[in-house]
Amino acid sequence: MRQRLFHREPCVFTADSPPQLLAAALGATLYSPATRPRLADDILKQSGRGVISMVICLEDSIGDADVVAAEENLIRHLTDLAGRPDAEPPLLFIRVRHPEQIPDLARRLGPAIRLLSGFVLPKFTEERGVPFLESLTAAEAATGRRLFAMPVLESPQLLYLESRAVTLEGIARTVDKYRDRVLALRLGVTDFCSAYGLRRPPHMTAYDVQIVASVIADVVNHLGRADGTGFTVTGPVWEYFRVQERMFKPQLRQSPFLQVRAEELRQALIEHDLDGLLREIELDRANGLLGKTCIHPSHVLPVHALSVVSHEEFSDAQDILRPERDGGGVLRSAYTNKMNEVKPHRAWAERTLRRADVFGVAREDVGFVELLSAGLPS
Template sequence: MQHFSHLDDDVRARLFHRPPSDVPATGDIVDRALALGATLYVPATRDDLAATVRRRAAAGVRSMVLDLEDAVADQDLDGARLQVVRALRDLADDPPEAAVFVRVRTVDDMHRVCDGIGTAAAAPAGFVLPKVRPTVGDAFLTAVSDRAEELGVPFGVMPVVETPEVVHRETRDEELSALREVLSRHRDRVLAVRIGATDMSGLFGIRRDRDLTIYDVRVVADTIAAIVNHLGRTDGTGFVVTGPVWEYFADHERLFRPLLRQTPFAEHDAVRFRTHLVSRDIDGLLREVALDRANGLYGKTVIHPTHVAAVHALSVVTREEYRDARDVAAAAGGGVQASDYRNKMNESGPHRTWAERTLRRAHVFGVTADGVSFVDVMRALAAPEGER
């Protein structure tokens, strides 16, 4: 798959110094994880699942999850499973440019989906396992590996960390240590680790307001930090960890001032666009995506297609980031030098891992042209076809 391939060639040429590269389904696992971007969850109870996937992929969504868990009532599960199987078979006839996963409740659900599709051509990109714990996760990953070998497909698994054992401080480190050992045994199968912040908040009767980010909810923010500490290490023992869902997408009466500065939008003749984003609560989402990155998370779970542009626009590497990352990566033997932009010092030792991850992100999401900001990318993604 390739990000932004749905944009016209002239728009891509205007936006990018270096356009995104194609990321094959059997490519490097870290590149594939970074390429997930905004992962859109779609309730499996929808009658038009295959059409929905194709429509969203045509609009730039590059990863989707057909949800058999929280989005489906218990009495509707059997019917939803059948709809997932029908959708996967339909999509096999004309595959969309997107990775399609299935979130299951149990290993039995996974087996039923595999039994239903029957052929490798109809196989999903993999499975999302909610409420993962060490023992259950080990059994699930083993079962997925067996079915992948049987069908001859490279199933990936995305475990969702969200249980009380991880959230509660007295059990957190032991649980995460055990989970790290399990996931490490199945490293080639674990595509990314997802964070279930909604379930975490629910343990304390909390639902964050749309004027706040998840990092303002301290019990959840502390848990995210612990998850990254255990599972998001960049020393070869960790995994890509994705950002939690942003729940809001409607107008509302604001309690606090908008989180978006006016200057970047004024500089890019986009003041009205800023007003539109604020009215749709996208300013809070943009703030949270920036904080996700600052806390070691990449990509994000989304539940509304209007959120995709914000996540993808902020995933593109700026020309400044790219030049700094190349300079750091090229430096041998340590040392420090001023950025070409004369606004920071680049240290080849402590900044090297950042540089390597930034260059991977540049490969997947591209590098902006000089003078192009996330505002320009968002406008291009949000504009109707023909108005970009």
């Protein structure tokens, strides 16, 4: 099956792989409350379904009164998981509430810390972020385990126009100082909407909510540059599971599904309200974002299927990066449908080949419909 779908299959990587590779490989980062009674089994179940990265949440997904029990549940289940010799969990992160939790949880995990790739840091600003990153550095030194940070950019100071520039500058100073520890930056769009009493409906993407789109643009502008100073910025969460009643027509064209006799798949995607998700994933990439926060397992496959590099993208990227093109110039795409300008498109090509490494390259006649139908990549 994989050989039929892939021109070049995804590479094999582990939690110990280089940070640049891991940042590109995060894919659909699935969040799970730390209170789940079968947490260890749930983690392995999702790993078997293709989840690459997972966040165990001690913050907004649980009530204030449940934090102590959630921590105990998390420690118990990760210790259990570490004792299973054949267990292959995804990249695991813990979303904490305050900096003191990081060294405390690292200490309580003991040998099970080997399962952990890092921590997710909520409502990140310069003022709040420095104590989090200092705590993470201390936990790393105490345990001997490489630990990454994934700051969540979701504070009102970042949203409000009068404080946005100063807040972005402070975040940039902080993450640059701890660059080796910051794996990716995550966007908390739900919190952005909350500040104005908004909630985007399922037929609209984050980019249709202009106040949110403006923040995304400014974050990418300041923190997602391709000149070596930027970071991987991941896409916002899609918070819908299944639509009850539609106001607008579905956003998935019929023709790509009819061509491969997959109309039932199209209907299933529409019924589960995933056509809007597919559109937002494409807009994420067009706006410089890579990967996506997910709160439901049904969202993982669409994110990963659309992360596979098309044969056309791969062909263009390879042509642009050929050694003989180092001097620049313009060439016609091998698909004869576009211009490839070597110097302006180089950063895009490099990013595309990193994505090709971790998600693979589809065969020339394989599109996202076939990948969705097959349930790959895994």
